[in-house]
Amino acid sequence: MKFMIFSDASDLSKQIMTYLRGKGDFFLYTTEDRPELLSYGATKVTVLKGDQTPESLSSFLSSEFKSNGFDSIFIASSVIGRDVASYLAQSLGLKAVPEIYDVSINGSNVKTKRYGLGGKVVLEEESDAKIFTFIPGISDDNPSGGNSPSESKEIQKGRVTITAVKPKKGREVDLEKASIIVSVGRGLGKKEGIQQIEPFVKMVKGELAGSRPVCLDYKWLSEDRQVGYSGRKVKPKIYIALGISGQIQHIAGMRDSKIVIAVNKDKSAPIFQEADYGIVGDLYQVVPKIMSYL
Amino acid sequence: MPYNIIVLIKQIPDLELIKVNPSTGEPILDGVPYRFENLSKNAVETAVRIKEKNGGKITAILFGNDKATQVMKEAYAMGVDEGFIITGYQESNPIITARVLSEKIKQIPHDMVILGNQSADSMTGLLPGMVSSLINEPLLSSAVSLEVNNRTAKISSGTEREVLEMEAQMPVVISVAQEINEPRFPPVMQIIAAGRKKINIESSQIKSESMTKLVSRKAPKSDRKRIVFEDVDKGAQEVAKVIKEVAR
Numbered sequence: 001m002k003f004m005i006f007s008d009a010s011d012l013s014k015q016i017m018t019y020l021r022g023k024g025d026f027f028l029y030t031t032e033d034r035p036e037l038l039s040y041g042a043t044k045v046t047v048l049k050g051d052q053t054p055e056s057l058s059s060f061l062s063s064e065f066k067s068n069g070f071d072s073i074f075i076a077s078s079v080i081g082r083d084v085a086s087y088l089a090q091s092l093g094l095k096a097v098p099e100i101y102d103v104s105i106n107g108s109n110v111k112t113k114r115y116g117l118g119g120k121v122v123l124e125e126e127s128d129a130k131i132f133t134f135i136p137g138i139s140d141d142n143p144s145g146g147n148s149p150s151e152s153k154e155i156q157k158g159r160v161t162i163t164a165v166k167p168k169k170g171r172e173v174d175l176e177k178a179s180i181i182v183s184v185g186r187g188l189g190k191k192e193g194i195q196q197i198e199p200f201v202k203m204v205k206g207e208l209a210g211s212r213p214v215c216l217d218y219k220w221l222s223e224d225r226q227v228g229y230s231g232r233k234v235k236p237k238i239y240i241a242l243g244i245s246g247q248i249q250h251i252a253g254m255r256d257s258k259i260v261i262a263v264n265k266d267k268s269a270p271i272f273q274e275a276d277y278g279i280v281g282d283l284y285q286v287v288p289k290i291m292s293y294l
Numbered sequence: 295m296p297y298n299i300i301v302l303i304k305q306i307p308d309l310e311l312i313k314v315n316p317s318t319g320e321p322i323l324d325g326v327p328y329r330f331e332n333l334s335k336n337a338v339e340t341a342v343r344i345k346e347k348n349g350g351k352i353t354a355i356l357f358g359n360d361k362a363t364q365v366m367k368e369a370y371a372m373g374v375d376e377g378f379i380i381t382g383y384q385e386s387n388p389i390i391t392a393r394v395l396s397e398k399i400k401q402i403p404h405d406m407v408i409l410g411n412q413s414a415d416s417m418t419g420l421l422p423g424m425v426s427s428l429i430n431e432p433l434l435s436s437a438v439s440l441e442v443n444n445r446t447a448k449i450s451s452g453t454e455r456e457v458l459e460m461e462a463q464m465p466v467v468i469s470v471a472q473e474i475n476e477p478r479f480p481p482v483m484q485i486i487a488a489g490r491k492k493i494n495i496e497s498s499q500i501k502s503e504s505m506t507k508l509v510s511r512k513a514p515k516s517d518r519k520r521i522v523f524e525d526v527d528k529g530a531q532e533v534a535k536v537i538k539e540v541a542r
Contacts, residue, residue, distance in 0.1 A: 008454075009455070053460065054435060055426070055432060058423075077419070078454050079411070079435060079436045079451070079453040079454065082411075082412070082423070083423040083435050085420060085423070086388070086421070086422065086423025086424045087426075087427050090423070090428065095506075096420060097505065098388075098418040099418065116386075117307070118309040118415050120309060120321060120513060121314075121321050121511050122510070123506075123508065123510075125506035125507060126506060126507045127507065129505075160432045160434060160460050160461070161460060161462065162459065162460045163448075164458070164459040165456050165458055166457045166459075168452075168454075180541065204537055229417070247310065248309055248310070255514060255516075260518060261533050267522075267524070272522050273520065274516055274518055275520065275522075276519040276520070277529070277533050278521065278529075279522075279523045279526060279533065280522060281524075289526055289527060290533050292530070293531050
């Protein structure tokens with residue numbers, strides 16, 4: 001098998017390459033010029049320079065796909081990756097299964113797993129699809145050593161003009177590597193609540209995270225600390241959910257945690273169904289109490 | 295300058311109300327009400343704000359079934375002028391949905407097509423690019439802000455690591471991210487007026503087909519202990535013990 005990978009995110013490039021190792025030859029096409037991507041066993045790494053819009057990237061990738069005789073295309077699920085996948089599906093007339101976290105290919109039959117109904121269910125499916133977008137967390141990230149040959153290609157400009165590129169504030173944390181995560185939700189009630197929780201986070205040597213409303217709507221925490229389907233997918237040894245109701249969007253990001261502890265005022269909050277240990281109570285009273293026993 | 299805007303909207307089952315059958319693990323969808331999909335509301339809000347500033351007309355298209363009139367009425371109340379419901383939706387298959395919507399889009403003169411970048415239920419994220427490709431109009435993807443001026447659309451696009459500012463000439467497809475705006479709650483009078491407005495219902499001429507063969511659709515197994523303490527002191531003691539064991 002000969003696989004084409006497209007990714008604009010190095011963490012996902014590494015996970016997909018680790019995942020595909022031993023399953024066939026893979027060629028990485030990436031917008032990131034990073035030497036460490038050469039040590040994951042790719043047959044070749046092609047760095048795409050010039051226009052970075054999905055339409056232009058996919059018109060280049062489409063002709064690469066045709067001229068190289070690839071069997072299937074693995075795309076990192078990102079804002080740009082999802083658009084690239086949809087253009088390629090249309091231009092190559094191939095079926096696409098999006099947002100998968102597991103795949104096994106047997107000739108033209110492909111078995112995939114992805115979440116459906118907002119993360120409530122797992123869809124196990126069979127198809128003859130050739131294009132897949134991968135969500136983060138499909139595999140660990142293990143370099144194989146070695147040094148893949150690399151080249152760079154200039155992408156021609158399309159109909160959309162990029163007029164400015166502003167880097168987002170760098171990521172403050174690597175939640176995926178944290179062994180204890182203390183995560184706060186709407187139940188925190190106020191931005192100042194963060195300061196009251198911080199001593200606890202420090203005491204357990206954890207990292208602070210939050211639900212979607214806390215990070216995106218109220219902006220009490222930065223976006224890179226959002227755990228959920230649309231945020232980071234984490235699997236710490238202990239996940240401590242404070243004032244998080246447990247909407248499915250959130251559960252999809254922390255489901256693989258080893259032990260889950262939940263504190264919530266509402267006894268019927270769905271988070272208690274996804275927790276090993278739950279305490280019904282006000283987090284501002286419960287947290288100091290836990291600290292007193294540590 | 296007035297603009298003709300098409301918004302693509304979607305109805306989805308109310309995800310928080312879906313229960314799982316404890317013996318089979320399968321979701322129980324019977325009787326679950328439908329609601330306006332989250333990002334579709336952001337898309338409508340985006341269109342309404344452009345109309346308020348520049349004038350023009352907003353047409354909404356929804357691929358669904360005849361239960362979708364409630365969602366279309368909400369869209370009217372927010373400021374949509376005309377709505378089309380295309381019936382015949384069977385299941386999530388972005389290729390089919392993109393074809394159905396594109397057929398209709400081609401019949402309506404427009405400067406912009408606005409839609410959400412990834413729906414809250416099926417989350418495929420494939421629709422914007424497919425529509426852009428099928429109607430052959432450039433895509434401005436995942437807008438967190440939008441400005442229109444003299445038939446040029448300019449957006450800030452929030453990717454994972456960067457904010458890209460980009461622009462394209464109309465006609466153009468614009469997908470929006472949740473951060474772009476806070477959808478309005480229309481006043482009661484508008485909701486009442488919306489209820490009386492005509493909704494166009496047409497049936498899809500494109501044959502539905504499945505993207506995949508579904509082998510299983512079950513809630514992921516959760517084998518959590520589910521030990522819940524209502525006695526805070528006792529709970530705190532137990533939890534501290536668990537934390538100490540791991541942190542050691």
